[in-house]
Amino acid sequence: MEEADLLISPRWVIPVEPHGAVLEDHAVAVADGRITAVLPAAEAARRFPSAERVDRPAHVLLPGLVNAHTHAAMTLFRGLADDLPLQQWLGEHIWPAEQRWASSEFVRDGAELACVEMLRGGTTCLNDMYFFPDQTAQVAADTGIRAVVGMIVIEQPTPWAATVDEYFDKGLAVHDQFRGHPRIQTAFAPHAPYTVGDDSLRRLRKLADELDVQVHMHVHETANEISTAVAAHGRRPLARLAELGLLSPALAAVHMTQLTPDEITTLADTGASVVHCPESNLKLASGLCPVADLQAAGVNVALGTDGAASNNDLDMFGEMRTAALLAKSVAGDPAAVSAADALAMATINGARALGVAADTGSLVPGKSADMICLDLAHPATQPVYHPVSQVVYAATRDQVTDVWVGGQALIMQGELQLAHAADLEARAEGWRERVARTDV
């Protein structure tokens, strides 16, 4: 006999698995933080009479969104510099600001702003790559969000680490610190093929296998990355990663705007995931990821916002819409990447890319109750012919009313349940004043 301590009854449930399904007048039953049943609302009321009830009569309930690539703490650089050529943006603004300001305190405050922004916008799981991952992990643990935190490796000294050994040592210390945490996991996060050498990549691949963690890496972000690599080493970065044994289901390759048909086949054969970041790719004019081709080949495509310095928000609803719209244009086919496909990219595919699909990404009995409610009683989402279409093509992040992670209510009827976020805006403003003073 199943138990339930919480019963959510929305107008519609979109479980994501099965693909495209919409259940009307159904409820989701939760016990001890896990989904125990998805069933007709009337039956749920009979079977679980003593469960706490949450009724949301104009709402759609869906899995929490998975932001499969971000640099959470960079919220504090949101809008610092826009509309600039890439090298000027990085070289004159972002990198100097990071060298000057990245610190435990900065990452703690920036990650907290990011987690609050993501939770309010319906994202319940993030895949992070940034310095001071110990802080990001701690903030995620404290705010109640689910996170895969990157053990970053980059062969340049930064405020986080001076040498390759120090990156590894500090990353592994974070892994040890959060080992066994129900919501916090780690992944190796080598920055990119052009900033991490073969020895480091071999070393981290071996460690990733041993620790059973994912590898999260920027790959083929721009045409320049490819041409530089070909000129220097005679081969494309993906070929090098293949030789180093990195192409496997453990790899989440971010951006991938430059792909040959053979490379798409290789990705499909090896089971590596692609994390598509459409708004960042557009804003930085990086190139266009061939999402429909990847999908047709059977590659798992997840979605990420990238950092707030290049997006400029961590809004997975906006990212889903942009992904669905852009893929049609890139493919020259209005039938490419449907609304249901985009929603899967933002949920279950993200969970797969992060290696957390057993716990999150769809509303299926046994998984953690990572769920969000969206109020469709807004003039922009009326009338409702097809709820999935409204969620992807017409709703905004601000229609999210309720958010649960592991059955814990983190947002209820639009109100954040975190007490300690009260001075967050003042802390963000304090950082802005300091950063702006040193930005030239």
Added chain:
Amino acid sequence: MEEADLLISPRWVIPVEPHGAVLEDHAVAVADGRITAVLPAAEAARRFPSAERVDRPAHVLLPGLVNAHTHAAMTLFRGLADDLPLQQWLGEHIWPAEQRWASSEFVRDGAELACVEMLRGGTTCLNDMYFFPDQTAQVAADTGIRAVVGMIVIEQPTPWAATVDEYFDKGLAVHDQFRGHPRIQTAFAPHAPYTVGDDSLRRLRKLADELDVQVHMHVHETANEISTAVAAHGRRPLARLAELGLLSPALAAVHMTQLTPDEITTLADTGASVVHCPESNLKLASGLCPVADLQAAGVNVALGTDGAASNNDLDMFGEMRTAALLAKSVAGDPAAVSAADALAMATINGARALGVAADTGSLVPGKSADMICLDLAHPATQPVYHPVSQVVYAATRDQVTDVWVGGQALIMQGELQLAHAADLEARAEGWRERVARTDV
């Protein structure tokens, strides 16, 4: 001595003219519905002590947005059919639904839903093209929004008119009915080059000149439109419109995804405006408007959402962001179409394309007080280095708190001030039930 009966004091004013300006701690003074001054807040308080005060300490005040191309009543078909090839979408869903359901009542309810959606999302002026424009004009007049309503001409019988003469007669009757209205104007709205013949175009050009109204037309939406025209008539549609004398500052040419360098020069030379609809173009895989090239040539580029059946919302904040992001990718240049450029496209450029720039589109003394407040105290728009960047790249429509048109408060602190919109959702739901029953 200036007067003021209303004084709005936000944290930041973005007047749009001058381009890119941000005024901190300024106020906008309004008298009899018109802007009388934009001045430092302290000075405003001294000069206008008896004016009604609206203080918005975490907000940015900017001109109301101008949606330069929409089919308002199609909100009732929002999400009816998505992710389909263009001809199947039109031929099997949209056109049959229009033939079956378009009526005075349908357009009245659909236009009201559209006006409420647009006002809540900060759009204070629309350029409409649809059947039963008498209804759309009346709804706009009643809701308080500013509108340019299209006298539609299409050489096909529809529920609105059976013959070309009837289209002209009924359109001109709408023009006469609203002549002299402070917020409602008309334009000729020939549907497209492929649905309106030379005789009709000559006739409406002459009438447009006499009545001093704009011409609002879909032009060069898809590659197929061009190739079909070239095969049939031996020339591209824009060349035909030029021969018919339609290229002038009175023309708002919508979509324009297919443009040669010579055509861009012609547009610049003749002063015609382009109305860019990026989300519709992406969703229908229509092609890509070369916005940065048009801008460099000096062409006035405005922004439109298109109808809700192909977008699927009337959200000019989303459209601005998509326009700025997409233009960089199309141009291959992250410095193309800055945030300030995108905001100008969504305001003053739209007003120019519609022929209403003397009244709206920027916060300049003498213009109508068409203004919106946006609350930036949201985790996704903190911290604020550059308010224009936050407005374009990070804010959503749902951060709009206050909307004035002609100085009249239509939304105050998020609350719609219209009493008669109460049963709007029920009416939309009634139409959905009827339309869904006949959609196959």
